[in-house]
Amino acid sequence: MTIPSGMTEATFADGLAAMRDVVGAEWVFDQPADLNTYRDFYSVFWGEPEERLASAAAAPANVEQVQALVRIANERRIPIYPISTGRNLGYGGSAPVLSGSVVLDLKRMDRVLEVNEDNCSCLVEPGVSFFDMYRHLRESGSKLMMSVPDPGWGSLVGNALDSGGGYTVAGYRGHWEAVCGIEAVMPDGELLRTGMGALPGSETWQQYRLGIGPCLDGLFRQSSLGVVTKMGFWLYPMPESMLSASVSVMRFEDLEELVRIANELEYGNVFNGMPGFSSPVLARENPIVMSMVPEPEVMNAMVAETGLPAWSFASNFYGPERVVREQWAYMQSRFAHIPGVRFAETGFVRLPLTPEDMERIHKPRFGIPSLEIFSVGSRGYGDFNPSDGHIWFSAVIPRSGQGIIAANRVMRAECERLGLDLFMFVPSVTCWTRSFVLFAAVPVYKDATRNRELRDKVREVIATCASHGWGEYRCPPAFMDNVMDAYSFGEHKLRRVNEAIKDALDPNGVLSAGRYGVWPRHLREGRGA
Amino acid sequence: MTTRRDMLKWGAVLPALGTGWHGAFAAAPQGLDALVLDTRYPGALDLADASMPVWRFAGDVTPLWTGHLSARWKEPGHVLGGITGSDALFVLETLAEHRGRRVVSRLALDLPRVNGVQAYRWIIAPHHPSVTA
Helix, strand or coil: CCCCCCCCCHHHHHHHHHHHHHHHHHHEECCCHHHHHCCCCCCCCCCCCCCCCCEEEEECCCCCHHHHHHHHHHHHCCCCCEEECCCCCCCCCCCCCCCCEEEEEECCCCCCEEEECCCCEEEEEEEEHHHHHHHHHHHCCCCCCCCCCCCCCCCHHHHHHHHCCCEEECCCHHHHEEEEEEEEECCCCCCCHHHHHHCCCCCCCCCCCCCCCCCCHHHHHCCCEEEEEEEEEEEEECEEEEEEECCCCEEHHHHHHHHHHHHHHHHHCCEECCCCCEEECCCCCCEEEECCCCCCCHHHHHHHHHCCCCCEEEEEEECCCHHHHHHHHHHHHHHHCCCCCEEEEEEEEEEEHHHHHHCCCHHHCCCCCCCCHHHCCCCCCCCCCCCCCCEEEEEEEECCHHHHHHHHHHHHHHHHHHHHCCEEEEEEEEECCEEEEEEEEEECCCCCCHHHHHHHHHHHHHHHHHHHCEEEEEECCCHHHHHHHHHHHHHHHHHHHHHHHHHHHHHCCCCCCCCCHCCCEEEEHHCCC | CCCCHHHHHHHHHHHHHHHCCCHHHHHCCCCCCCCEEEEECCCCCCCCCCCCEEECCCEEEEEEHHHHHHCCCCCCCCCCHHHHHHHHHHHHHHHHHHCEEEEEEEEEECCCCCCECCCCCCCEEEHHHHHHH
């Protein structure tokens, strides 16, 4: 068994015994076959001594048990690592950042505590999966729609805490943006409620996010400061319809104008669905991989030769049919001055969805969780050719035409120089409304030599992107220190303030050590090594 | 109640069936509560033995999960056999472990790969006390 570094076996065994007393022996796991669940199947350290492994796991059933487990850990300085369902494959899965941690598996806390139809909100426990919530909404006859990631097997709470994203409406598809009200067990075992939840008797916990004073919700995003046990979300009223459309332009030079107008229309609420920016002519060989953006005259010649648009902007409108059709008509008028512009209505669906609709739609765009992506975009366990999985590289870049072109060229050139494979590359993901995210899927292997090379290459890419002012918003544990290093303004003031908060709230450093580059004082020097 | 003896039995029976398609389907092992067949592999539509529920799907586990397994795997028991691509098995195994279940038998089949995906024959059985009791 891997036990926490610097801890005696006796102390650790005593801690596990105390945890068994709290949750029951059957809900504490310390056997290798059980702990397999808590490995990161996409780890870039797979099978190496540095692979981050849990020493044990405990699965509490309620808030009181979480409090008791945190206190037990604190008293013995046992590192613990909470997970909701641990499904963020490509960003670490259910494995702890610090080897030897006891995973606090919150899967048994799976109650939908409230759905308020009038307030369009819900309050859930961390073990509630998107599938659970979808079933709850449909079985209860709810008129609400949630936003889901793809795949949709994770937890609402866990995904929001990781800043996951969906595919639906602005203000909802950035899942952290839709959070309203958090309850968390703090490292000392006490319970904190943020926003209006701090006011006993308040009926507005899921209505007003800020409460009074500094907004503390951010303490729990990608953090190591608390175990979130309840979270409120705003939900979108089920729309009457959804219209999809595209605006395509035929010249390299038109991208800047395309993005500028699209941004204005989105920020002005002329459309509310997730937009997409692509280059049909550069993705003609692989729709999920944009090749290097060439010089303007070369790209324009490619357009002339193939007849494919240089750039395309896809937009989605959710709302009453009369409204979305008017919005689409207005949108067309705004782009009409671009020479050669093409407009296309690519889909129109009335809700509720029919069985026939379900066969043809991209379900996550309607808030419907799905696992389909695994059958089209991922290799399975036991099939390691050509890759054993992937990690995500997700850098925030400027939301402009130049942002797309610069990020494309820099990333493409770096990958070519380093020999780094990508099996998905989209420089303009728009889960978040005010920036693009350069999204790349990097294959990982069950081969230590290849993974060592891979890690070195990814670190170089992180540094290169940082030199252009592009930082990752989320990353696998192997690179959390590197990414946090890149946020270096003021001699790393961001990290130093995070560390000061960590020291104040978790002086024994038991909770989620090392998560997103924030280490407790006793591990800071070696960064957990 | 699912016993350790049951799990060993199920784990042992599949390899004896051989790794070819017809061997895989000729005699589904006794004791399974349902069988999952991945229709991406030729032959999955031909299985006539319907002594147990047979759920067919084409690689996307979603309908299998929402329609059958999500509810059944919350309750004790339910041993599931399957012949699927490794991608689907990966998803099912992850979901199973979350619900106190484990792959107790896994065997690569001598079938042509479909889109590079290897076919496996497998059994998932409950192991945690919360679903074996």
